[in-house]
Amino acid sequence: MIWSTYSHNRSSGKQYWTRYKRTYVVVMIAATTASALLYLLLRRVQNEVHPVSKFEDKLREACANPLLPMLEYRGVQSFFEYLTKPDDSHCYSWVEFGGEKIPIPSQSEKECTDEVRKTKYICFNEEYNMTHDPCLVYSFGKDVDNQFERDMELFSCEVHAFDHEKVTEAEHVQRSEFWREHAWNIAAFPYDLPEEGGKVQRRRSLDYIVGALSHGGRQINFLKSDLEGREWILLRQVISSLHLLDVRQIGVRLHIPVDVNKKTGEARHQYFAKLFQVFQGLQCAGYKYVMGRAIRYYKGVVRIPEIGNITYFPAYEVNWAKVV
Known part of the structure; x- marks a missing residue:
């Protein structure tokens, strides 16, 4: 009787431990899965935060030993003082690429002539070697007529255009031997952003782009942007990627x-x-900030209460040239 009870209890215990082991395994699998998901989430958060710290790190590094005199921020007015006062003595030769005239009602002939859409000026000082091969150009945000890219190709430059809205045939399109287009949009870090209809917006950082195109260490003669809203991200990316690429000139539309x-x-x-x-x-x-042109056909004006009655345009065409 005692043996029988003992056997029964041992059998019950065996069932209990079997259930315990199964529960333990399930719990461990769930915990492992949760840990893995948490790890991926943390990695994504780190990746989102990292580009910010990367920009600030590169900013501190560059400004610890500045190649040109350090700029001091003294309030909102200093931003517009810089923007409206380029050093127009640095470049003695300019060449215009792309663009189209836009007639606007109620303007004089002179004012109309001054209105040029998508035009980019490139400094042709001898030190920038714009007439030497190889010539490499990046174009972010391309126009429908591709005029800038066509001009660059005719000028014997290898041109890469990036526009997720206008490059729709494939992720990469070969227009000609030296003209390629990519369905990428600039971002602080590479990721795919789902859109309606099952589409995906491919956002890529500048260091990702440079690596994917095997351009690391190469000189980029001109970096052009007609982005609206993401141009500030692109400029931060240029600073964050100083160790990867040598951009000689930048032409950007600032909003x-x-x-x-x-x-x-x-x-x-x-x-x-x-x-x-x-x-x-x-x-x-x-x-060096070498050219700044107000884009006059944009609607509205920018008013800064601290500055008084002075108004500014909502967009400017600006150029920087690296002192070499």
């Missing part, structure tokens, strides 16, 4: 939101201080 006057004074101060870091980084890295 300033017209509703910036609705921010509080402190928020506006912080907003322009962040943008001014780009100017500081480029200056420290040896890029």
Whole structure:
């Protein structure tokens, strides 16, 4: 009787341990899965945070030993002082590429002639070797008529255009022997952004692009941007990637939101201080601000309460040239 009870209890215990082991395995699998998901989540968060710290690290590194005198941010007015006062004595030779005339009602003939859409000027000083091979050009945000890219190709440059909205045939399209287009949009780190209809927006960082195209260590003669809203990300990427590529000239369309006057004074101060870091980084890295043109056909004006009755245009065509 005692043996029988013992046998029964041992059998029950065996069943208990079997159930315990199964429960333990299930719990461990769930915990492992949760840990893996948490790890991936943390990695994604780190990847999102990392580009910011990377830009700030490169900014500090470049400005620790600046190649040109350090710029000082003294409030919102200093942002517009820099933007409206380029050093127009550095480049003695300019050549125009791309662009089309846009007639606007109520303008004089002179004003109409001044309005050029998508035009990019490139400094042709001898030290920039624009007439030497190989010539490499990056174009972010291309026009429908591809005029800039065509001009660059005819000028015997290898041109790579990046536009996820206009490059729709495939991720990479070979237009000609030296003209390629990529369905990529600039971002602080590479990732795919799902869109409606099952489409995916491929966002890529500049260091990813340079690596994927095997351009590491090469000289980029001209980097052009007609992006709207992401041009500041691109410029931060240029500073973050100083160790990877040698960009000699930059031609970018900069946009300033017209509703910036609705921010509080402190928020506006912080907003322009962040943008001014780009100017500081480029200056420290040896890029001289050589041309700034207001884009006059954009609607609206930018008003800054701290500056008074002065108004500014919401977009500017700007050029930097690296002092070599």
